[in-house]
Amino acid sequence: MKTEPMLTTRNGSTAARGCVAVAAALSLLAGCASPTHRAPVEDRTAAGRTAASAPTAVAVNPPPPEPGKVEPPKPGAENAGKAGYYTVKQGDTLIRIGLENGQNWKDLVKWNNVDNPNTIEVGQVLRVVPPGTDANGAGTKPVTTAKVETRPLGVATAASGAASGVPAAAPPPPPTNGTSSANGTSSAARESDDDINWMWPANGPVANAFDDTRSKGLAITGKAGDPVVAAADGRVVYAGSGLRGYGNLVILKHNNTYLTAYAHNQTLLVKEDQAVRRGQKIAEMGSTDADRVQLHFEIRKLGKPVDPAKLLPPR
Numbered sequence: 001m002k003t004e005p006m007l008t009t010r011n012g013s014t015a016a017r018g019c020v021a022v023a024a025a026l027s028l029l030a031g032c033a034s035p036t037h038r039a040p041v042e043d044r045t046a047a048g049r050t051a052a053s054a055p056t057a058v059a060v061n062p063p064p065p066e067p068g069k070v071e072p073p074k075p076g077a078e079n080a081g082k083a084g085y086y087t088v089k090q091g092d093t094l095i096r097i098g099l100e101n102g103q104n105w106k107d108l109v110k111w112n113n114v115d116n117p118n119t120i121e122v123g124q125v126l127r128v129v130p131p132g133t134d135a136n137g138a139g140t141k142p143v144t145t146a147k148v149e150t151r152p153l154g155v156a157t158a159a160s161g162a163a164s165g166v167p168a169a170a171p172p173p174p175p176t177n178g179t180s181s182a183n184g185t186s187s188a189a190r191e192s193d194d195d196i197n198w199m200w201p202a203n204g205p206v207a208n209a210f211d212d213t214r215s216k217g218l219a220i221t222g223k224a225g226d227p228v229v230a231a232a233d234g235r236v237v238y239a240g241s242g243l244r245g246y247g248n249l250v251i252l253k254h255n256n257t258y259l260t261a262y263a264h265n266q267t268l269l270v271k272e273d274q275a276v277r278r279g280q281k282i283a284e285m286g287s288t289d290a291d292r293v294q295l296h297f298e299i300r301k302l303g304k305p306v307d308p309a310k311l312l313p314p315r
Contacts, residue, residue: 086128093243099261202228207219210308226293249264266286269281
């Protein structure tokens with residue numbers, strides 16, 4: 001058979017040399033296509049991981065408007081400075097904003113009608129409390145205390161009303177689950193949120209204690225592969241490696257008040273939206289995004305870091 005001209009060189013090389021070159025090129029392309037850029041995160045659950053869909057892009061300044069054109073207002077700009085809203089800063093991600101405000105990043109997407117979680121802009125204003133919630137009363141203002149204190153008077157009034165033949169007014173219905181009363185979240189609900197049976201998430205010694213300015217949690221050391229367990233019942237709101245400085249990270253939401261974060265793992269064993277039980281193994285200790293094997297453990301109350309040592313049981 002006649003040799004094709006494309007496979008013959010000036011030095012008289014045969015088609016075999018061309019075949020070798022083609023094979024080498026294909027091998028190189030196959031190597032480039034392998035997913036070596038992915039974090040060393042394994043999934044040992046039957047349902048598989050969903051963290052790949054989590055937003056990883058950070059907020060950046062949009063390009064300046066063309067000369068002579070006025071820059072349009074950022075989304076949500078009319079709410080800037082209002083309670084319950086957050087103005088996006090350089091380097092933010094929805095995951096970080098959710099962690100800092102005690103919310104699931106998926107809820108932020110829903111509440112703000114975000115089409116693409118990877119396209120938030122610096123200056124954009126996001127709602128960080130559920131719609132229908134009075135953000136001014138959702139914190140520490142005990143707006144329902146007066147009602148609780150006056151209930152005995154209401155009972156007495158009802159008794160006197162019954163004696164006089166006048167029907168007593170019915171008490172107002174309690175707020176539905178997941179929503180706030182007209183004046184904000186009740187203090188009783190907050191007290192209930194505080195009633196959590198905490199446990200230590202790992203058995204190693206504490207290398208770094210909580211420091212409000214330098215360390216937002218505890219650094220618990222150990223060996224690579226040591227178990228990391230859920231500190232309380234909850235639901236996985238994030239499992240992945242998209243938050244800079246935390247490595248392979250799991251975030252659990254325990255109620256409307258508390259989140260916990262488990263960072264630097266070598267392996268993640270849970271997926272987003274999965275319910276977990278206190279003491280359930282959720283990860284294996286590692287050193288991703290860290291200079292040693294450790295678990296960085298945070299407890300956040302309404303998005304603010306608190307000292308885990310004050311809530312965890314004594315060892």
